[in-house]
Amino acid sequence: QVQLVESGGGVVQPGRSLRLSCAASGFTFSRYGMHWVRRAPGKGLEWVSFIRNGGTNQNYADSVKGRFTISRDNSRNTLYLQMDSLRAEDTAVYYCARDGPHFDMDSWGQGTLVTVSS
Amino acid sequence: QSALTQPPSVSGSPGQSVIISCTGTSSDIGSYDRVSWYQQPPGTAPKLLIYEVTNRPSGVPDRFSGSKSGNTASLSITGLQAEDEADYYCSSKLSSDTWVFGGGTKLTVL
Numbered sequence: 660q661v662q663l664v665e666s667g668g669g670v671v672q673p674g675r676s677l678r679l680s681c682a683a684s685g686f687t688f689s690r691y692g693m694h695w696v697r698r699a700p701g702k703g704l705e706w707v708s709f710i711r712n713g714g715t716n717q718n719y720a721d722s723v724k725g726r727f728t729i730s731r732d733n734s735r736n737t738l739y740l741q742m743d744s745l746r747a748e749d750t751a752v753y754y755c756a757r758d759g760p761h762f763d764m765d766s767w768g769q770g771t772l773v774t775v776s777s
Numbered sequence: 778q779s780a781l782t783q784p785p786s787v788s789g790s791p792g793q794s795v796i797i798s799c800t801g802t803s804s805d806i807g808s809y810d811r812v813s814w815y816q817q818p819p820g821t822a823p824k825l826l827i828y829e830v831t832n833r834p835s836g837v838p839d840r841f842s843g844s845k846s847g848n849t850a851s852l853s854i855t856g857l858q859a860e861d862e863a864d865y866y867c868s869s870k871l872s873s874d875t876w877v878f879g880g881g882t883k884l885t886v887l
Contacts, residue, residue, distance in 0.1 A: 694876070696823075703780075703881030704815070704823065704866050709874050718874045754822060761828040762870040763813035769822050 661685040661766040663755050668771030671745055681738040681755030681768055689713075689733040692758035695740045697751035698770075705751075708740065709758065723749075745775045781806070781867055781879035788885040794855040797882045799867030800848060805877065807848040811870040814843060814852045818863040826865075827852065854884070862886045 667679040681693070695707040708729040709718045717729050728741040738755050752770040759765030782800040789795045799812070806812055814827040825834055827843040830850060842853045850867055867879040 692874075696878075703864070704817075704868075704878045706868070706876040706878055709876070711874070716874060720875070756823075759825070759828065761813070761832065762809075762811035763825055763828040763868070764815075764823075765825050765828075765834065767822040767824070 663768035665768045665771035668773045670774045676743045679740040683736045688736040693738045694756045696754045699751040747775050750775050783879035783882045786883045789857045790887045797852045799850045799879045805869045812850040813868050815866045816863045
């Protein structure tokens with residue numbers, strides 16, 4: 660079955676960097692686009708970024724554009740999110756999700772918590 | 778990338794029905810059938826409930842249904858059960874491989 664496992668979260672000071680990983684299994688990773696979605700405390704889901712299956716095209720929410728970079732290693736079945744110049748408002752649980760065939764996100768990981776605080 | 782508009786909360790008693798609305802614009806919901814709905818019970822990951830406005834993935838009970846009229850999509854839940862208590866989110870794919878979520882609706886089963 661599809662499994663997505665995020666890692667790399669933690670506490671980081673404002674202005675610093677962090678890299679999240681999402682290990683995929685149970686499906687042919689290289690055939691699917693992938694998303695990062697976050698949920699800040701007390702708030703709703705926010706789409707963060709998307710990368711196509713081949714890694715040639717990436718898109719970002721305006722709130723993270725220029726600070727976050729999505730990438731993938733299809734040989735390792737792993738998705739990444741490099742987060743630079745972190746701000747307090749980036750504090751959230753970050754989920755990776757598989758891009759489904761119907762403009763949806765059909766499988767989700769359990770999430771990893773990122774806390775940006777001094 | 779403005780968020781879609783959902784009511785913050787809805788409630789109903791077991792066995793009753795509720796409807797959650799999701800309002801966008803003529804550029805997103807009004808123009809394309811790219812609306813999906815997600816359920817997120819407390820402390821768990823989101824789960825896909827509805828895709829392309831009206832379709833249920835296998836395993837989702839037929840108590841859950843979706844529809845759309847103009848710029849507004851709706852999620853209907855009939856025969857409410859205690860386990861339905863969760864946050865519900867609509868989402869729409871925009872152009873150029875970007876997506877937007879609604880603000881979320883907390884469903885309370887009384």
